[in-house]
Amino acid sequence: MDRGDLMGRIGDVLASRHVGVLATSGGDGPHATLVAFKASENCRRIVFSTPRQTRKYANIKADPRAALLVDDRSNAARDIHDATGVTAVGTVAELSGSERSGAEKSYMERHPHLAEFVLSGSTALMELSVRRYVVVSRFQEVFELEME
């Protein structure tokens, strides 16, 4: 599996899904939640949105390390050998200013039904800078890809 193959598979899975599972940690321990995301072309950055009152937001403010799991399962028994799971691991920062307005546009293109939510003053746009991908397929085959 060379870098190109692995990047291709990661890109395919990220492009095929709208929602992934975000894992953060905080005072209450680990926390997992669904988020609607949009990955950049080169898969180095992944943008998602969250209200600022949420536990994930509080967790990220306290500890920016996070992981996002995206997979192409079809909720059938064969997923066990057929599905590919992609975990992006890195750190999250809240976007503001021009960075936010740029990201906002492409995020809303991907998730037009979330426009109102995103544009409301209480919603933060967050960006995961990916340090490493972990790709699991064929039931137990695991490859890691360092992005830095």
Added chain:
Amino acid sequence: MKRRILGFEDPEATQSALVGGKFFALTKLSRAGFAVPRSICATSELYDAFVDETGLRVKIGMELARKNLEEMRWEELWDASIRIRNLFLKTPLPRHMEAEIESAVGSCIGDVAIAVRSSALGEDSARTSFAGAHESFLDVRGTGAVIESLRLVWASLFSDRALLYRKEMRLEVAKSRMAAVIQELVRGKFSGVAFSRSPADRRKMVVEAVRGLGEKLVDGSAEPDRWIIDRKGPGVLPRLRAKRKPNSPALSVQQVADVARLVLSAEKLFGRPQDMEWTIRGPAAVVLQSRPITTEGKKPEADRRSFDAGLRRSFDELVALKSLIERKIIPGMRREARLLGRLDLQGMPDKNLSAEILRRERALKKWTDEYWESCIPFGHGVRLFGSFYNDAVGPADPHEFIALLEDSSPLSVMRNRALQRLAGLLRKSGSLRKMIEAGIVPGGTFGRELAKTIRSYGAILGGDSPESRAKVLSLLIRMAEAPRKGLGKRKPNAAKMERSFISALPKKKRNFAKRLLSLAKASYRLRDDDNVALSGIELELKRAAEEGLHRLAAVGRSSRKDLSPGEIARALLNRRYRPKPERRRKKAKADSRGVLARQLLGQPAGRGVATGRARIVRSREDAFDFKRGEVMVCDAIGPEITFAVPLASAIVERRGGMLIHGAIVAREYGIPCVTGIPKAAERISDGDTVTVDGTLGIVTIEKKRSPRP
């Protein structure tokens, strides 16, 4: 719900996606008034229901997901196939399905001898031909046996040949489904095949016949009578030409004409040339099956062998190979190596040494060709027995049969045992160890045993030079440090297993089983011994080439070590020639920046789990450096490397299969082993901490580049 078992009268019986090509054709023939055997179809719906209700579909998917089909060697396909076949053997039909089959067989066919034949979707159609890849079972009696045969017919959807075929055709395995025909076995007086258009001449047709069941014709065990007939003409008065065998042709002129008419009518019915199997019972011919001729011009007979017939024929071919290998090839290789070993290379003038190197290169090529031609195919004996054993016993572990073969030890295993004995002597005697560490070669019992071991196994230990002797001694010291765990492990009692296997068989099968087992033992033993014998010749070529290199270096003409024997020979002959190293073909280097294999999937080839530091072993020299407890990681292990296996905590190999050399030796020592890991020696680095799960076939690379102490 769609009907899962159908008869000719059912409206769905002409949906070929449901009933497969064979039953589709029989239905059309029956409805058009042709005589066909009483038959029912176990549809692809029944297959789907079986694999879904029992969870088998997911298990098959997991088995095949280990590796891309395209990347699998034939041996790995066979291993996957045998594991899947065992899944089918071990998974009973849900009770309600058994009842469905029982009632359909009872009402449509009755209590008679039965044939269960594959009717795969796409099989027997003009476009794809799975011919021979799927199995059929004849003379099956009783519902229990019919159901068992049905499961085996289903399993043959994943036979090695079927997998290979799909691999070549790039067909998706996971979507494969299978229907089967369950029919009365018609025992005609004469049987045969007929082609409405001759593969050799479009204006002619062909009828072939033998006495009794047509299987004899199909498996090649009986020479048929053959008639070539003009397609046009009055049809009733064909021009007949009996080939050979002047005494008593199988069919009368009238009967040949009847069969010819039959196959022409079938061609008319289906609208294309037909290849038909028929039998004559009573006054008229019964059509057993009819299908479009797949490739015109291709010899058709080899296509429809039943499993038993195929087994029998392979067996006879393998018996002939065994004798060739045991009597000619291996003794020939050994004689060659012995003769070459006697020559005094140091005393030869350059010119003679040059000629000698070339002669040895030719000898190696000749024997390598023999090896590929005969020794490699002979490995099939083990597989043949494996299939037979699993069908008869239905063991939980599909590779259980290997235990029956292991009392017939290959040379490399016996060499390893001899090394263990020597290490045992060292372990008991501190003074012996001290002598060796001081550079003295001990005499006495140890000295005699050592000399004997090197004499017997020199070819796979690196020869009998002082340097290689020193390496063996240093290896023995490491082996003596502590006894290997698991070495005393009780092995299954092969003799007892063999007795219970044979006595559980029906009487008429026992004799064949014994002969097959004996053949498989030879196949198991020789698959290694032939390597060893061949490496004796390799070693002799190397010895001569090294002498040449030494001479070139001594006069300052080349200090390179990577010269080919041919270059060395040329330089020895011509003082002005400057030898060039072999130009390696540049491979496009894969971009692996930042890619880390964390967990890899391979074939489980030796049970157990172990963790250790990885050492990549590429040569005999690497193997001599091997340290106790390390994990041996190889591209392809040969007998010249595995003497270090007793020191290893586990084995990982790129080449896949249960029966490759590394796996055989790993099981001998009870060491976990995973094979078939693509690019194993590139993805794992020296010093990585590696966990090898030989039961599941998973290798976990826990830490990259841990510093060596």
